[in-house]
Amino acid sequence: MASARDVLLLGLDFGSTTSSLLLASARLEAGGAGGRSALGTPVVRFQPDPVFTPYRAEVIDELALAEQIDAWLAPAGVGPEELFATGCLVTGLAASRSNAAAIAALVERRFGEGVIARADDPCLESWLAFLGSCEWLSRAEPARAVLNLDIGGGTTNPALGRGGAVLATGSCFVGARHFRFAPGSYRLAGLSAWGERLAGALEVDARPGEEMPEAARSRVLDAFISALEAMASGAQDFFATPPGSLLAQVPFTPGTLPADTVLAFSGGVGELVYRLAAGEAVPGTTHYGDLGIDLARRIVASPRLSRHLRSHVPEHRGRATVYGITLHATEVSGTSVHLPDAAWLPLRDLPVVARIGPGSTPAELAAAASLAARRPAGACLQLVDDAGLGRDALRHFAARLAAAFSALPSTQPVVLLCAGNHGKTLGSYASDWGRRGPRLIVIDELPDRRAHFCNLGRPRHGVVPVSFYGVG
Numbered sequence: 001m002a003s004a005r006d007v008l009l010l011g012l013d014f015g016s017t018t019s020s021l022l023l024a025s026a027r028l029e030a031g032g033a034g035g036r037s038a039l040g041t042p043v044v045r046f047q048p049d050p051v052f053t054p055y056r057a058e059v060i061d062e063l064a065l066a067e068q069i070d071a072w073l074a075p076a077g078v079g080p081e082e083l084f085a086t087g088c089l090v091t092g093l094a095a096s097r098s099n100a101a102a103i104a105a106l107v108e109r110r111f112g113e114g115v116i117a118r119a120d121d122p123c124l125e126s127w128l129a130f131l132g133s134c135e136w137l138s139r140a141e142p143a144r145a146v147l148n149l150d151i152g153g154g155t156t157n158p159a160l161g162r163g164g165a166v167l168a169t170g171s172c173f174v175g176a177r178h179f180r181f182a183p184g185s186y187r188l189a190g191l192s193a194w195g196e197r198l199a200g201a202l203e204v205d206a207r208p209g210e211e212m213p214e215a216a217r218s219r220v221l222d223a224f225i226s227a228l229e230a231m232a233s234g235a236q237d238f239f240a241t242p243p244g245s246l247l248a249q250v251p252f253t254p255g256t257l258p259a260d261t262v263l264a265f266s267g268g269v270g271e272l273v274y275r276l277a278a279g280e281a282v283p284g285t286t287h288y289g290d291l292g293i294d295l296a297r298r299i300v301a302s303p304r305l306s307r308h309l310r311s312h313v314p315e316h317r318g319r320a321t322v323y324g325i326t327l328h329a330t331e332v333s334g335t336s337v338h339l340p341d342a343a344w345l346p347l348r349d350l351p352v353v354a355r356i357g358p359g360s361t362p363a364e365l366a367a368a369a370s371l372a373a374r375r376p377a378g379a380c381l382q383l384v385d386d387a388g389l390g391r392d393a394l395r396h397f398a399a400r401l402a403a404a405f406s407a408l409p410s411t412q413p414v415v416l417l418c419a420g421n422h423g424k425t426l427g428s429y430a431s432d433w434g435r436r437g438p439r440l441i442v443i444d445e446l447p448d449r450r451a452h453f454c455n456l457g458r459p460r461h462g463v464v465p466v467s468f469y470g471v472g
Contacts, residue, residue, distance in 0.1 A: 004029050005461060007084035009042060010111070011326025014103060016153025016177045017268055017288060018050040020322040021072045027330065028461055030062065030082070033239035039332055040273045045102055046076045054217075056261045059099045061091075062106060069110065079285045084112040085457070085465050087325035091125050091152065103128075104266070107442030119293065122157055122171035122250055128324030130166050133314040135265035139164040145243040147254075148314075149228060151269035153177030153290060154192065157230045158262075170252025172239075173229070174224045176292030179206065183289045188212045191376050194246065198223065201405040221291065221298050223247070230305050232263055262312045263305065270314075272296035277309035338427020340434050344441060345464065347456045350380040350415055357385040358397045365404035367412075372438075378413035380454055387420040394422055398429030405430065405437040412438035415456065 011022045027040035054064035088107040129150035138146040142163035150157040156174040178195030199206040204216035224242045227298035230238040234257040238244040253266030354368035431440045451468035
């Protein structure tokens with residue numbers, strides 16, 4: 001019999017300018033009698049206002065951040081032990097701070113297993129922002145490409161998708177906070193490392209403590225708009241120029257975009273863009289101590305960037321990343337997993353070393369096993385084209401897997417992710433019912449996520465939570 005219960009999902013996003021928290025619940029349907037296990041549509045339960053990311057000098061203030069998490073969670077009345085899955089991102093310029101990894105570790109210690117805590121994965125940010133901002137827009141017009149530009153304080157993260165699936169991602173250093181001002185004025189308080197390089201390349205006057213001239217601000221904004229317009233068309237020419245090459249972080253190379261590609265925005269600047277387009281009031285000059293309001297005004301004034309601001313408005317506008325990591329980063333296994341010992345979990349930061357399938361040759365399977373052997377702490381293989389395998393074909397494929405895995409040590413964790421409902425059967429055949437090979441875990445009934453890493457939590461309510469990051 002299938003069982004159902006509500007579970008809690010928590011997302012945290014520590015960005016260049018602001019930090020956000022989102023708590024949601026979803027109905028966990030644990031499949032029975034061949035039914036698929038799945039998380040139902042999440043419902044937002046608690047969403048406090050974003051706060052400014054706390055800094056101490058040039059690093060994130062860890063103590064203040066821990067206190068802020070406590071202040072958020074106290075009215076929600078939720079403890080870490082009650083959470084089914086937790087996701088955390090340290091993004092934008094915050095990710096470049098010297099203690100960004102320590103912040104991720106702080107969250108992992110606080111919330112335990114199943115956490116995505118990445119300070120160095122801009123394409124994950126792009127992917128999550130698309131899901132949090134544009135998934136429903138994309139699914140509503142499945143034949144049409146949708147490009148989301150997630151613009152924050154330090155980076156712009158583009159993601160192109162169709163039918164709700166992300167096809168291409170990237171990142172560049174276009175953001176509001178590379179030039180910081182005394183709020184309410186253009187007196188320059190400081191520059192990021194990329195702001196300093198860009199000011200030098202553009203030969204603009206940008207001296208901390210002094211007023212930044214309008215002409216200098218205009219040249220910076222011109223460069224930002226040129227980069228955004230280049231991404232909106234899929235062109236690469238701008239990023240070959242001196243200012244463009246400074247702004248590129250992870251190249252966004254989707255090829256020529258269809259003329260009818262929908263353009264959408266998210267992030268803090270994206271929120272301001274939609275407010276301006278709707279005629280809503282926005283704060284005054286440098287209210288946030290950066291160029292965010294100025295950049296939003298320039299986007300609205302650009303014919304190329306503003307073409308869909310009124311016809312295609314994302315559901316969550318500004319805080320797409322925290323929505324993405326809370327509502328879209330976690331999958332659940334089927335109930336037919338092959339897990340001989342629950343103590344083998346959790347497993348974190350498993351590299352997805354190969355994609356294999358029933359058509360893989362013995363040499364290809366041996367090469368995949370060799371890659372897995374390089375990670376004694378655990379590695380992951382994704383199975384493709386396996387959903388329709390019959391029992392005989394499954395047994396023959398498992399025999400080839402067993403041969404490929406035979407040289408791996410018995411202490412080596414190897415995780416197979418598959419779409420079909422045959423985790424227990426495949427794992428039993430491939431491990432000769434646990435008598436040989438590595439510590440083989442087979443997680444079934446998962447969608448095909450093209451990710452570089454995954455985390456597996458402990459079994460809960462009859463299923464295993466699986467989270468992905470490193471989308472490329």
